[in-house]
Amino acid sequence: MSMTVAADRATSDPHHIGLVIEHPGPAPKRTVTAYGFWVFLLSDIVMFSCFFAAHAVLADQTAGGPKGSEIFEQRNVAIETVCLLLSSFTCGMASIAADVRNRFWFYLGMTVTCVLGLIFLAIEFREFAGLVARGYGPSRSAFLTSFFSLVGCHGLHVSAGVLWLLTMMAQVFAKGFRADVLRRMMCFALFWHALDIVWVGVFSVVYLLGSGA
Amino acid sequence: MLGKLDWSAIPFDQPIPLIAGAVVLVAILAVLIWVVVKGHLPYLWQEWITSVDHKRIGVMYILLASVMLLRGGSDAIMMRIQQAVAFQSQGYLPPEHYNQIFSAHGTIMIFFVAMPFVIGLMNLIVPLQLGVRDVAFPTLNSVGFWLTATGALLVNLSLVIGEFARTGWLAFPPLSELSYSPGVGVDYYAWSLQISGVGTLVAGINLVTTVLKLRTRGMNYLRMPMFCWTTLASNLLIVAAFPILTATLAMLLLDRYLGFHFFTNEAGGNVMMFMNLIWAWGHPEVYILVLPAFGIFSEVVSTFSGKALFGYRSMVLATMAICVISFMVWLHHFFTMGAGPDVNAIFGIASMIIAVPTGVKIYNWLFTMYGGRVRFTTPMLWAVGFMVTFIIGGLTGVLLAVPPADFMLHNSMFLVAHFHNVIIGGVLFGAFAGFEYWFPKAFGFRLDERWGKAAFWFTFLGFYVTFVPLYVAGMLGMTRRMQHYDVAAWRPWMLIAAAGMAVLTIGVICQIVQLVVSIRNREALRDRTGDPWDGRSLEWATSSPPPVFNFAFHPDVRGEDAYWDMKAHAQQSLDSSPPEYHDIEMPRNSPTGFVCAFFATIMGFALIWHIWWMVILGGIGAFATFVVFAWRDHDEYIIPADEVAAIERVNLEERHSLVSMAGTV
Numbered sequence: 001m002s003m004t005v006a007a008d009r010a011t012s013d014p015h016h017i018g019l020v021i022e023h024p025g026p027a028p029k030r031t032v033t034a035y036g037f038w039v040f041l042l043s044d045i046v047m048f049s050c051f052f053a054a055h056a057v058l059a060d061q062t063a064g065g066p067k068g069s070e071i072f073e074q075r076n077v078a079i080e081t082v083c084l085l086l087s088s089f090t091c092g093m094a095s096i097a098a099d100v101r102n103r104f105w106f107y108l109g110m111t112v113t114c115v116l117g118l119i120f121l122a123i124e125f126r127e128f129a130g131l132v133a134r135g136y137g138p139s140r141s142a143f144l145t146s147f148f149s150l151v152g153c154h155g156l157h158v159s160a161g162v163l164w165l166l167t168m169m170a171q172v173f174a175k176g177f178r179a180d181v182l183r184r185m186m187c188f189a190l191f192w193h194a195l196d197i198v199w200v201g202v203f204s205v206v207y208l209l210g211s212g213a
Numbered sequence: 214m215l216g217k218l219d220w221s222a223i224p225f226d227q228p229i230p231l232i233a234g235a236v237v238l239v240a241i242l243a244v245l246i247w248v249v250v251k252g253h254l255p256y257l258w259q260e261w262i263t264s265v266d267h268k269r270i271g272v273m274y275i276l277l278a279s280v281m282l283l284r285g286g287s288d289a290i291m292m293r294i295q296q297a298v299a300f301q302s303q304g305y306l307p308p309e310h311y312n313q314i315f316s317a318h319g320t321i322m323i324f325f326v327a328m329p330f331v332i333g334l335m336n337l338i339v340p341l342q343l344g345v346r347d348v349a350f351p352t353l354n355s356v357g358f359w360l361t362a363t364g365a366l367l368v369n370l371s372l373v374i375g376e377f378a379r380t381g382w383l384a385f386p387p388l389s390e391l392s393y394s395p396g397v398g399v400d401y402y403a404w405s406l407q408i409s410g411v412g413t414l415v416a417g418i419n420l421v422t423t424v425l426k427l428r429t430r431g432m433n434y435l436r437m438p439m440f441c442w443t444t445l446a447s448n449l450l451i452v453a454a455f456p457i458l459t460a461t462l463a464m465l466l467l468d469r470y471l472g473f474h475f476f477t478n479e480a481g482g483n484v485m486m487f488m489n490l491i492w493a494w495g496h497p498e499v500y501i502l503v504l505p506a507f508g509i510f511s512e513v514v515s516t517f518s519g520k521a522l523f524g525y526r527s528m529v530l531a532t533m534a535i536c537v538i539s540f541m542v543w544l545h546h547f548f549t550m551g552a553g554p555d556v557n558a559i560f561g562i563a564s565m566i567i568a569v570p571t572g573v574k575i576y577n578w579l580f581t582m583y584g585g586r587v588r589f590t591t592p593m594l595w596a597v598g599f600m601v602t603f604i605i606g607g608l609t610g611v612l613l614a615v616p617p618a619d620f621m622l623h624n625s626m627f628l629v630a631h632f633h634n635v636i637i638g639g640v641l642f643g644a645f646a647g648f649e650y651w652f653p654k655a656f657g658f659r660l661d662e663r664w665g666k667a668a669f670w671f672t673f674l675g676f677y678v679t680f681v682p683l684y685v686a687g688m689l690g691m692t693r694r695m696q697h698y699d700v701a702a703w704r705p706w707m708l709i710a711a712a713g714m715a716v717l718t719i720g721v722i723c724q725i726v727q728l729v730v731s732i733r734n735r736e737a738l739r740d741r742t743g744d745p746w747d748g749r750s751l752e753w754a755t756s757s758p759p760p761v762f763n764f765a766f767h768p769d770v771r772g773e774d775a776y777w778d779m780k781a782h783a784q785q786s787l788d789s790s791p792p793e794y795h796d797i798e799m800p801r802n803s804p805t806g807f808v809c810a811f812f813a814t815i816m817g818f819a820l821i822w823h824i825w826w827m828v829i830l831g832g833i834g835a836f837a838t839f840v841v842f843a844w845r846d847h848d849e850y851i852i853p854a855d856e857v858a859a860i861e862r863v864n865l866e867e868r869h870s871l872v873s874m875a876g877t878v
C-alpha cells in the first residue's frame with residue numbers, strides 16, 4: 001500500500017494529530033488526466049447552471065409570445081432522451097472495449113454512439129427550425145431566448161462531442177490503443193456521460209416543468 | 214467583405230490614441246527588427262514562445278502583466294489629469310474618449326495586469342514549492358498563457374482600430390446593449406475577456422490539479438507552504454467563478470449579435486440578472502486576486518523573520534473560509550438596487566464575516582514577526598506596507614458593507630478609494646513583493662536593494678497621497694467617473710490626488726531603473742547558492758535558475774518548512790554517498806499554444822468586426838490545431854542520467870563550498 005502509517009516518522013507529526021499519513025508522491029498520469037478533466041467538467045456544469053438560472057428567471061417572460069406548454073412536443077423530447085441515454089450506454093461499451101483492446105467492439109460502440117448523437121441533434125434541429133419558421137425564434141421573447149440558449153448550449157456540446165468522437169475513432173484507427181489515446185478516450189467518455197446528466201436536467205427543468213406551467 | 218470595418222474605424226481626428234498607437238507600433242517594430250537582425254529569433258521561438266516549461270511561462274505572464282501595467286498606468290495618469298483640470302471646464306479629453314479610458318483602465322488592470330501577474334507567480338513557484346518537475350498539463354499551460362496574450366492584444370488594438378467600451382469595466386446593460394452602444398467597443402471588451410477567460414480557466418484547472426495530485430513524496434496537505442494553499446484556494450475560485458463570467462458575457466453577446474433578450478429592456482429581458490451573474494463572478498474574483506498575494510506575504514514574512522509561520526493551521530483554515538464565504542456576498546455590490554432590507558441585511562452581515570478570517574491572517578503575520586529576527590529587505594517592506602494599507606482598505610470595505618452607509622457611498626469616490634486601497638495595497642504590493650522575492654530564483658541574480666527600497670517608498674507614499682483625497686472627495690459627495698464638475702470643495706482634493714499620481718509614477722520609474730541597474734550589475738548580484746534569502750521552502754533547494762527538470766530527485770519531505778528542515782540536517786545529508794541518478798522524462802516544447810492564440814486572435818478580430826468568412830477560417834484553424842496536437846507521437850523527451858548528474862553536480866558543489874565555508878568561519 002502506498003498510503004501507510006509510518007510509525008518511524010510519528011515524531012515528525014507537527015500537528016500532533018496522532019497519525020501521519022505519508023503522501024506517496026506525484027500521482028500517475030492517468031489519474032492526473034482524469035482528475036483535471038473532472039475539474040473541467042465541474043466548471044462546465046457551473047456554466048450550464050448559469051443558463052439554467054437564466055431560464056428559471058425568464059421562463060415566465062413570454063412578452064405575449066407562446067408559453068412552454070404551447071410549443072413543446074413531448075414525443076420528440078422522449079425520443080431525444082432515449083437516444084441520449086442509449087448513447088451513454090454504447091459509449092460505456094466502447095470504453096470497455098478500449099480497455100480490453102477489442103477493436104471491433106470499440107468501433108461498433110463508437111459508431112452507434114455517433115449515430116444516436118446525430119439523431120438527437122437532428123431532432124433538436126428540426127424543433128428549432130420549426131419554431132423559427134412559426135415566428136417563435138429566440139428574439140421573440142425572453143422566455144424563448146433562455147430556452148434556445150440553454151437547449152442550444154447543450155446541443156453545441158453534443159456537436160463538439162461528435163467531432164471529438166470521430167477524432168477518437170480516427171486516432172484508434174491510426175495509432176491503436178496507445179496509452180495517451182486511452183487517456184483521451186477516458187476523457188471523452190466522461191464528457192459524453194456528463195452531457196447525459198445535463199440533459200436530464202434540461203429535460204426535467206425545461207420540458208417537464210415547462211409543459212406543466 | 215470586411216464587415217463593419219472601413220477607414221472610419223481609424224480615428225484620424227483624435228491625436229492622442231493615434232500618437233500612442235504609433236509609438237507602440239514603432240516600438241514593437243523596432244524590437245522585432247532588432248530581434249531578427251541580431252539573430253535572436255530562433256532562440257526566442259525555441260526557448261520561450263514554444264516553451265512548455267512552467268518557469269518560462271510564468272516569466273512570460275509576468276512580462277505581459279508588466280507591459281500592460283504601463284498601459285493601464287498611462288490611462289490612470291490621463292484620468293487624474295483630466296479630473297484635476299476639469300473644474301468648471303471641459304478639461305482636455307472629450308467625454309466619449311474619457312469614458313473609453315476609464316473602461317479600458319479597469320478592464321486592463323484587473324484582467325491583464327493583476328490576473329497575469331498572480332497567475333505568473335503561481336506558475337513560476339508552485340511546482341518548485343511542491344518539489345515536482347512541472348505543472349499537471351504543460352502544453353495546456355502554454356495555451357492558457359497565449360490566449361491571455363490574445364485578449365491583451367485585442368484590447369490594445371481597439372486603441373487604433375475602432376473604439377473601446379464606454380460602459381465601465383463591467384459593461385452593465387442596458388448601456389452595453391446594442392441600442393445604447395451600437396459601436397464595436399463593447400464587442401472588443403466582451404471578446405477579449407471571453408478569449409482570455411478561457412486562458413484563465415485553463416490555468417486554473419492546471420494549478421488545481423497540480424496542487425492536488427502532483428506533490429512530492431511526504432508533502433502532505435499540512436506540510437504545503439502557505440503559497441500553495443492560497444494558490445489552491447484561488448484556483449478553486451477560478452474554476453468555480455470564471456464559467457459564470459463566460460456564461461454572462463455569452464448572454465450579452467447573444468443579445469448584441471442575434472437579438473436575444475437576456476438583459477434588454479424589451480420582451481421581458483432582466484437587467485438585474487446581469488447584476489447577479491456578473492457579481493457572482495466579480496466578488497470571488499477579488500479574492501482570486503488577493504489570496505495569492507496573502508500567500509506571498511506569508512512566505513515573505515516568515516522567511517525574513519527567520520521563523521516558521523505563526524498559526525499555520527489557522528492560516529489554512531482562514532484561507533479556505535475566505536474561499537467559501539467569498540461566494541456568498543456578491544449582493545453587496547448592489548445594495549442600492551432594490552433588493553429589500555432583509556436581503557440587504559443578510560448580505561451585509563455575510564460581507565462583514567469575511568473580515569474575520571482576514572483579521573486572523575493579519576494577526577498571524579504580526580505574531581510571526583514578533584520575536585523574530587526581522588530583516589527589512591525590499592520584499593519585507595512591501596509586506597509591511599501591505600499590512601498597514603490593507604487594514605485601512607478592509608475597514609472601509611466593512612463600512613461599505615453596512616447597507617445604510619452604502620446608500621450614501623455607493624458609486625462615490627469613496628468606493629473608488631476602497632477598491633484601489635485593497636487592490637493596490639493588497640494585490641499589487643503582493644505582486645511586487647513576490648517579484649522581488651523570487652526574481653533571483655527565476656534569473657539567478659538579485660535585484661538592486663537601493664532602487665527597490667526607493668521604489669517601495671515612492672509607491673507607498675504616492676498611493677496614500679493619491680487615494681486618501683479620494684476618500685474625502687467621496688465623503689463630500691463626489692460620484693465616480695466624473696468627466697467634469699463645478700463643486701469647488703472637490704477641487705483641492707483632485708489636485709492633491711493628481712500630485713499623488715506623480716509620486717506613484719516616480720515609484721514605477723524607480724522599479725524600471727532597478728531592473729536596468731540590476732541587469733547591468735548582475736555579476737555582482739549573482740546568487741550561486743540558489744538560496745539568497747535563507748529560505749524555508751523547497752524552491753530554494755534547487756539552483757537559481759533551476760534546471761528544466763527542477764529537481765534531480767523528487768525531494769523527500771519530512772515536515773513543514775521542508776528546506777529549512779533539510780538545511781538543519783545538512784551535515785548528515787552532505788556526508789552520505791553520492792546518489793544514483795535516473796533518466797528524466799520531460800514534456801517537449803510545442804507551438805500549439807502560440808498557434809491556438811494566433812487563430813483565436815483572427816477569430817476574435819473577425820467577430821468584433823462581423824467579418825464572417827474570417828471567423829470560419831479562424832474556427833477551422835483552431836480545430837485543425839486541435840487535431841494536429843492530438844496527432845503528435847512524441848510529446849516527451851528523455852534527459853539521460855549522466856546529464857542530470859552533471860547538472861546537479863555543479864549545483865551541489867556550490868552548496869558544499871557554502872556549507873564548508875560556514876563551518877570554517
Ligand code: HEM
Binds near residue numbers: 612613619
Ligand atoms: C473585508 C473585506 C471586504 C469587504 C467587507 C468589502 C466590501 C465591499 C463593498 C460593500 C463594496 C460595494 C460598494 C458599493 O458598490 O457601493 C465593495 C466594492 C469593491 N471591492 Fe470590496 N470589500 C472587501 C475586500 C475587498 C478586496 C480584498 C478586494 C480586492 C482585492 C475588493 C475589491 C472591491 C472592488 C473592485 C469593488 C468595486 C467594484 C465596482 O463597483 O466597480 N474588496 N467592497
Ligand SMILES: [Cu+2]
Binds near residue numbers: 499545
Ligand atoms: Cu464584493
